[in-house]
Amino acid sequence: MTETREREGAAVAAKLSTLDRFLPVWIGAAMLAGLAAGRWVPGLGPALNAVRLDGISLPIALGLLVMMYPVLAKVRYDRLEAVTGDKRLMVSSLVLNWILGPALMFALAWIFLPDLPEYRTGLIIVGLARCIAMVIIWNDLACGDREAAAVLVALNSVFQVVAFAGLGWFYLSVLPGWLGLPTVGIEASPWQIAKSVLIFLGIPLVAGYLTRRFGERAKGREWYESRFLPRIGPVALYGLLFTIVILFALQGEQITARPVDVARIALPLLAYFAVMWAGSFALGKAIGLGYERSATLSFTAAGNNFELAIAVAIATFGVTSGQALAGVVGPLIEVPVLVALVYVSLAARRWFTEPDSAPEGGIGR
Template sequence: MAAGLALGRLIPGLGALLSAVQVDGISLPIAAGLLIMMYPVLAKVRYDRLDTVTADRRLLIGSLLLNWVVGPAVMFSLAWLLLPDLPHYRTGLIIVGLARCIAMVIVWNDLACGDREAAAVLVALNSMFQVVMFAVLGWFYLSVLPGWLGLPQTGIDVSAWQIGKSVLIFLGIPLAAGYLTRRLGERAKGRQWYETRLLPRLGPWALYGLLFTIVILFALQGDQITTRPWDVARIALPLLAYFAVMWAGATRWDSRCGWAMPALPRRHLPPPATTLNSPSPWRSPPSAPRPARRWPGWSDR
């Protein structure tokens, strides 16, 4: 994070240069980092065990309720309560409340020794739901609900294809690569060789990709963050409150249902500034829940 901020601040034009390296609105440096980051984790998933996750209806329903009913409502309330005088940032926060992470969450889950199979299923489920519901919920929370409450209304111009494209690239490509790697590797050498020889070589690349992505994200916005610290602080407050409310709610739900973190709330990117996807110059990739149905010991890995 510090390295990215320093690069963005000390090298004039770096942010503009990195932003220019894109294809069809997708930043190539960020895309490369995310794909490198996700591939090793998805190569670790035991795809023959996914049926144990898909059969757990309470887990799936709980994840959808937390991420698509509770989460957006909480973020809408916090955005209006804490940023009533900053419409662009407020709109960005509301949009963040509708976006589910489809990349970094998988790595955070893996680093926390979470259930990889549950993570893969929940991210895929919420990603598909996001393609269908993002524009609808955006219209509701930015236009319909504010109108009912007598608040200023804004619009959102996001097509299902734009969201679906991100899902296909940032989830579909590494998921297909991870599945094929495991399938072909186990067929050629067996599961023991695959998990004791190949995976230890692939594993560190997830952390390399994560660090690279964080540096790039902060380098893109280094000048904005360092020159507008008060804006960063004000945006951080509702994000921290959102995390606290969602974490407490999810933990209470878990204790009542007998789970261990079935669907932790959304985004865990470190900086508040990079979590905005609004009409302001600050942007970030889409996002999703951080699932972890159980917490195996290192010996299980």
């Protein structure tokens, strides 16, 4: 059984498209392209900031919306009850995502960055932006429960719209005051933060829901999932790469001028991913979820919505702020770490004894 599962894990990796297999390479190339453009193209920064949407450069705003739409179009919104009946999964996910995750990032930000308040604030915002996009990709690659991932992502999407602003106020202003730590004066009101969430999460969420509803009504689910979704799936990654190029073009001077700061931002992120993923995976096994749902629980708990965090940081503090830079560093760390954890997860399948019926992975599926 163990050998069979290991072979299946290797087969999944072998079936990945070139885009899937070399995703870290494309991310790195996008970063380098952005840095080069910001350094060598005169007047690029002012041109990118000339037109804004809710205080954010229009190219960045479009990139964020394009990146999130295809993933949310994959959600099976009519299958919510199939997973919500698993109280162990639902309760564990809510606790991990909305209590432990933000609290852990808050603690790590203060431990690693006590003297860098802008970066610390940026990381706390990252901790509040729970998984809704790339996590579905990691879950597919790890042969997790695709339906459970879709439900948890949909749940986080709705909860994020409702809770993000309040949690931001609590972790940036209230809790530090209780602990005798410096508080952050947020220029944007909770409604301004909520407005950014509604724009950059609500719009693609509604678009994804309507696309699935009318697409299935017109052509049927088989056509929608086997023909339509594979066509739009890679668009999410193209949007991500485009957004990274623009962000790094705008942040290039800060990144090249402060490599030590970038390294310091990376350290708490590495600790966060390791603790959240390993703890969630172990919890899933301990409460008897089985491999597929344990993998889904761990990736949805460890993953963060850097697109949303970057959007909120830019809208609140500005595109060249330290808070935005902390969000930009996020994908640099998340992609290689979670790709590595996919292989760790596949290797850990031998710890489970339930029959294996995981779907094949891949962005285009």
